[in-house]
Amino acid sequence: MNRAPILFLGVFCVLAFSFVGLVLTNQLTYGAFTTHVDEDEGKAFPQQLPGIAAQGKLVYQDLGCVTCHTQQVRREGFGSDIGEKSRGWGERQSVARDYLREERVLLGSQRTGPDLRNFAARKTPAGADFTADWLYSYLYDPKLVVADSSMPRYAFLFKTQKIVGQPSPKALTLSEAYAPEAGYEIVPTARGEALVAYLLSLKDTYAYPETKNVYTPPAKPEGTVEEKKEGTQ
Numbered sequence: 001m002n003r004a005p006i007l008f009l010g011v012f013c014v015l016a017f018s019f020v021g022l023v024l025t026n027q028l029t030y031g032a033f034t035t036h037v038d039e040d041e042g043k044a045f046p047q048q049l050p051g052i053a054a055q056g057k058l059v060y061q062d063l064g065c066v067t068c069h070t071q072q073v074r075r076e077g078f079g080s081d082i083g084e085k086s087r088g089w090g091e092r093q094s095v096a097r098d099y100l101r102e103e104r105v106l107l108g109s110q111r112t113g114p115d116l117r118n119f120a121a122r123k124t125p126a127g128a129d130f131t132a133d134w135l136y137s138y139l140y141d142p143k144l145v146v147a148d149s150s151m152p153r154y155a156f157l158f159k160t161q162k163i164v165g166q167p168s169p170k171a172l173t174l175s176e177a178y179a180p181e182a183g184y185e186i187v188p189t190a191r192g193e194a195l196v197a198y199l200l201s202l203k204d205t206y207a208y209p210e211t212k213n214v215y216t217p218p219a220k221p222e223g224t225v226e227e228k229k230e231g232t233q
Contacts, residue, residue, distance in 0.1 A: 033097055036208050045206045046101050049198070056198025059191050061106070063154070070108035071117040071202070081115060090118040090204065092211050098204050113151060120203040135196045136172055136188055144178070157192035160184050 035044040049057065060066070075093035076083035082090055094117055099105045108115075124130055125146060134145060140158055142149035158172070160180050170193075171185040172178075180186055188196070 033100055035100060036097065036206075038206075045208070046098060046204075048101055049201055052194050052197040053201040054198075056194035056196065056201075057106075059195040060198055061104070063195075065116075066106045066108045068108075068110070068112035068151075070111050070115045071105075072107045073115060073117050073204070087114070088122060089115045090121075092204075092207065094204060095208060095211055097208050097210070116199070116202055118202060118204055120200045121205050130200065132193075132196050132200065133173075135199060136170070136192070137174075139188075139192065139195070140172055140174075140186070141178065144174075154192075157195065158186050158188050160186050 035046065037044045071094075073081045073090035073092070073094045075081075080087050082092065098117075120130060122130065124134055128134075136158075137144045138146065138149075138151075139154045141153050141155065142151040161168075161184065163183055163185050167185055168187050170187045172187070174186065
């Protein structure tokens with residue numbers, strides 16, 4: 001008996017089932033997603049990346065930053081990204097709508113370094129807001145601002161130029177050990193500026209309808225029964 005038609009039909013059914021489960025179902029689920037218009041703010045979220053930040057994303061991809069950094073905050077119970085013992089990587093989990101405007105989503109696969117999805121919403125080790133100047137110093141040599149950093153230097157994103165007239169407002173402020181010779185300054189290249197603009201655009205703090213009141217940890221009790229009794233004595 002020729003079993004070829006049966007074998008072909010079986011293979012076809014497996015592939016068709018896989019396509020429906022992996023591709024078509026996701027398309028039906030997420031394909032209808034649109035931006036969320038906030039009438040109070042008069043804006044549609046997520047917002048489009050500014051031009052220079054969009055260029056910076058290409059630099060981010062070119063440098064392979066996705067090898068060591070993810071861009072996805074896991075919900076509580078699936079890691080320590082948020083929650084009581086938080087790494088401080090976000091106020092809420094990442095959802096599909098966060099990536100709606102992205103032609104290429106850079107989720108990443110490992111966290112040699114911290115997750116960057118909400119980088120611009122976080123604080124520096126000193127507790128200040130991240131600024132372009134801080135990032136320029138960090139990219140030039142991470143140990144200038146974080147002594148125990150394991151990230152490599154990206155000094156090739158900068159150039160040394162002669163000071164003509166007034167120093168550039170973008171010039172790095174460096175210690176004597178790093179400073180160039182007198183009359184010269186170190187400034188970011190166009191690629192360096194674009195990368196910093198992209199990093200400063202990474203911020204998912206808007207609460208969509210699907211993220212409001214979702215995965216909210218229960219309120220902590222004010223105290224045990226014994227503590228309350230002691231307080232009333």
